[in-house]
Amino acid sequence: MTIRLLLADDQALVRGALAALLALEDDLEVVAQVGRGDEVVEAARTSRADVCLLDIEMPGLDGLAVAASLHEAGIGCRSLIVTTFGRPGYLRKALESGASGFVVKDTPATELADAVRRVHAGLRVVDPALAAESLAGAANPLTDRERDVLREALGGASVSDIAARVHLSGGTVRNHLSSAMGKLGGSTRVEAAHAAERQGWL
Amino acid sequence: MTIRLLLADDQALVRGALAALLALEDDLEVVAQVGRGDEVVEAARTSRADVCLLDIEMPGLDGLAVAASLHEAGIGCRSLIVTTFGRPGYLRKALESGASGFVVKDTPATELADAVRRVHAGLRVVDPALAAESLAGAANPLTDRERDVLREALGGASVSDIAARVHLSGGTVRNHLSSAMGKLGGSTRVEAAHAAERQGWL
């Protein structure tokens, strides 16, 4: 009895390489590969996958959102997040979304197969260092609007640009930004926005 | 007679996966793996590698810089850049650094082995789409100082912060920024900095 896997990663090379890596294990079988987040649920259903390996950054749909969709879909398919960025906030969001595991891409290759098996067995798999960081770090202190304006501020847009995109007055945008900067401890919108992103709070 | 390969990528999982993928080919053999740029030349020498697969973003030393070092070292080791970002400027810099190939990480996995063989045979391997973009796009129009200040501006630092880090007067920093913004077509230092980064000009 083999474990049926689905791989979701936007980089075809990484996807293929992971497939090759996992195919070395006798009890694992890659039954589907997709490069977009919005194709995962469909593919998981038709391929009857047991475990989905999900990258976070994908076109179409966020890996974390995919995990939530899979959870809701009610297929018996568990999800394991495999991502580049070990942002504390991502872990929290992943587990809230119903993901069963969270692995960073710089963990040794030999541990991946074990992680997959543990997830399939119904256990939770979490990067220990990241878990500690996540417990230590506080929860997201930002309000919805603060997140909105910070997201727009990331690219260096001016206040009026942001205001136009969020349909707010310029003054209101500056208030939200100022408030966010107070919480995040930066002296510039962009600094604050980057700080928020590093925490996975965007 | 097999082709001896060295893999350099900071993400252990990707490194291992690529190793598994390439090990499927009979004529290829992975003889070394490193996770830092500054360990490549040493490892290439002792392992007598024929071809190095280099990621660009690595701690210690830039993949492009590694390619240059390998070229200068005079070992018979060619380098193939394997990277996430298809910035036009990266291709140019890679070829100037003496790299023999440039592959983006979202090319199909099946093509990687061929790329390696072509590089080993002394041929140049370039992503066609990227080559076209690189030919169309102009060369880096930024001066040294403009690059310096833009690099610092990326994170959203204030003018005085940048001035302190680059050991310049605040006014001079603003002049360089203004000049760069004129060339890059943004209305904010951060916009301009991001534009420059997208082109691989930083």
Added chain:
DNA sequence: CTAGGCCCATGACGGATGTCATGGGTGACT
């Protein structure tokens, strides 16, 4: 030698930005 490009710096000006005080509206919880 001269022209041109890059570098550094200063001063000035208008507009953008960050901060603060203030006020009104909503919904949640006690």
Added chain:
DNA sequence: AGTCACCCATGACATCCGTCATGGGCCTAG
């Protein structure tokens, strides 16, 4: 009913930022 947090908005103020003009020093190409 009252409190509190969040939302939106406005006005005012000091500072920061982007732009422009100007000038001097350095180097290279003509």
